[in-house]
Amino acid sequence: xxxxxxxxxxxxxxxxxxxxxxADKGIVKIxxxxxxxxxxxxxxxxxxxxLIDINNVGELDYIRHDGEVLRIGALVRQADLERSVAVAxxxxxxxxxxxxxxxxxxxxxxxxxxxVAHGDPAGELATALVALNATFHVDSTRGRRAVPSRDFFLTxxxxxxxxxxxxxxxxxxxxPQESGCAFVEFAPRHNxxxxxxxxxxxxxxxxxSVRNVAIGLLAxxxxxxxxxxxxxxxxxxxxDAKSARHAAELALTAADPTADVQxxxxxxxxxxxxxxxxxxxxxxxxAT
Amino acid sequence: xRDRSISVRINDHTHDAKVEPRMLLxxxxxxxxxxxxxxxxxxxxxxxxxxxxxxxxxxxxCLMLAVQANGEDIRTIEGLAQSGEGAALDPxxxxxxxxxxxxxxxxxxxxxxxxxxxxxxxxxGIPDEQSIRVAIGGNICRCTGYQxxxxxxxxxxxxxxxxx
Numbered sequence: 001x002x003x004x005x006x007x008x009x010x011x012x013x014x015x016x017x018x019x020x021x022x023a024d025k026g027i028v029k030i031x032x033x034x035x036x037x038x039x040x041x042x043x044x045x046x047x048x049x050x051l052i053d054i055n056n057v058g059e060l061d062y063i064r065h066d067g068e069v070l071r072i073g074a075l076v077r078q079a080d081l082e083r084s085v086a087v088a089x090x091x092x093x094x095x096x097x098x099x100x101x102x103x104x105x106x107x108x109x110x111x112x113x114x115x116v117a118h119g120d121p122a123g124e125l126a127t128a129l130v131a132l133n134a135t136f137h138v139d140s141t142r143g144r145r146a147v148p149s150r151d152f153f154l155t156x157x158x159x160x161x162x163x164x165x166x167x168x169x170x171x172x173x174x175x176p177q178e179s180g181c182a183f184v185e186f187a188p189r190h191n192x193x194x195x196x197x198x199x200x201x202x203x204x205x206x207x208x209s210v211r212n213v214a215i216g217l218l219a220x221x222x223x224x225x226x227x228x229x230x231x232x233x234x235x236x237x238x239x240d241a242k243s244a245r246h247a248a249e250l251a252l253t254a255a256d257p258t259a260d261v262q263x264x265x266x267x268x269x270x271x272x273x274x275x276x277x278x279x280x281x282x283x284x285x286x287a288t
Numbered sequence: 289x290r291d292r293s294i295s296v297r298i299n300d301h302t303h304d305a306k307v308e309p310r311m312l313l314x315x316x317x318x319x320x321x322x323x324x325x326x327x328x329x330x331x332x333x334x335x336x337x338x339x340x341x342x343x344x345x346x347x348x349x350c351l352m353l354a355v356q357a358n359g360e361d362i363r364t365i366e367g368l369a370q371s372g373e374g375a376a377l378d379p380x381x382x383x384x385x386x387x388x389x390x391x392x393x394x395x396x397x398x399x400x401x402x403x404x405x406x407x408x409x410x411x412x413g414i415p416d417e418q419s420i421r422v423a424i425g426g427n428i429c430r431c432t433g434y435q436x437x438x439x440x441x442x443x444x445x446x447x448x449x450x451x452x
Contacts, residue, residue: 001331008292008309008355038351039332042312051309055356079345103426105402106333108345109352191425
């Protein structure tokens with residue numbers, strides 16, 4: 001369980017990184033936190049020709065307010081997200097979600113950009129970012145482009161990134177203080193891969209009814225998805241146990257979980273439904 | 289694959305070597321630096337027996353390449369206690385010893401490197417059982433059933449509280 005041989009480069013700038021990405025004809029992978037990639041290399045599920053280690057590309061490590069959005073550099077460690085006062089006040093859903101990622105040791109190295117590029121349908125950050133309508137900025141020698149998070153994930157572990165592209169920034173619209181957010185997931189063991197989860201952001205009108213709601217589903221489909229039907233049905237309604245239950249049922253129309261030894265598709269749907277219901281009720285409580 | 293020259297500080301001692309980029313940090317620590325306290329368990333980041341501290345933060349050494357540790361500061365289990373003859377064990381190690389938190393000892397170095405950082409960051413007296421269970425969620429023990437490990441952490445925390 002050791003990696004096969006590869007060429008190794010550790011550029012110090014984004015420019016150098018982009019040039020390296022275009023230079024090669026073989027299998028080239030970006031190494032950031034390595035918490036998903038190195039196990040894959042150790043198992044030899046993938047054998048790369050070249051590894052581009054971007055841990056010295058300091059210009060990708062930042063968290064800053066920019067008007068109505070929060071800009072998070074791709075290299076920001078998950079542990080730093082967890083501790084960030086800026087993220088806690090502007091997008092607390094991310095802080096709640098990242099606490100479920102792996103274990104503290106994983107989060108000390110894992111990065112937000114890596115989590116996004118990995119595209120795990122059970123990825124807590126990916127799901128929370130989809131719920132928050134985040135935009136992913138992607139760069140290459142051909143230029144930079146902005147991809148809405150909803151369009152970024154194609155299927156399990158597959159994103160729309162081209163071979164010469166790298167995620168450079170995650171842009172998150174700032175969540176107002178009055179919004180209520182909640183992230184819930186269910187796993188056989190704490191911090192294990194979730195069987196189902198939900199990321200919710202909810203805004204209420206003066207009369208207490210739902211003005212706006214986003215529901216991201218985790219481990220419910222080959223990619224993180226939004227429960228569009230449930231979101232639309234909730235608009236203008238009062239959220240209580242009954243409406244939460246109905247919304248959860250509607251959310252399952254967006255679900256298409258893959259069965260495996262950990263759970264059948266039916267069981268996974270039950271779990272996802274329960275998580276949606278819980279997350280809606282908690283988010284509603286937290287909204288002012 | 290071309291070898292790279294690296295210089296890694298482990299427990300305040302600098303190790304210089306030429307290594308293949310694919311060499312894992314676990315193997316560098318064990319083979320090159322001769323420090324076998326750090327274990328190789330699953331080699332995919334789930335068991336925690338390879339846990340060391342990078343700049344004070346617990347990480348999986350099996351998920352880091354040795355070349356990535358160039359110029360960095362690593363602390364392994366061998367660096368936890370004070371060095372020198374007759375030196376005392378770290379309070380956490382002493383507590384593990386007293387409460388029976390060590391059976392086969394395979395998970396112990398990884399547990400200690402995780403818990404050392406946990407206690408250092410924990411503000412608020414003696415950690416409760418739930419906080420400790422969450423803290424060691426990334427370290428698997430097949431022998432003890434964890435209860436004596438939890439007790440050891442609380443004992444160590446009270447020793448440290450008294451000494452401050």
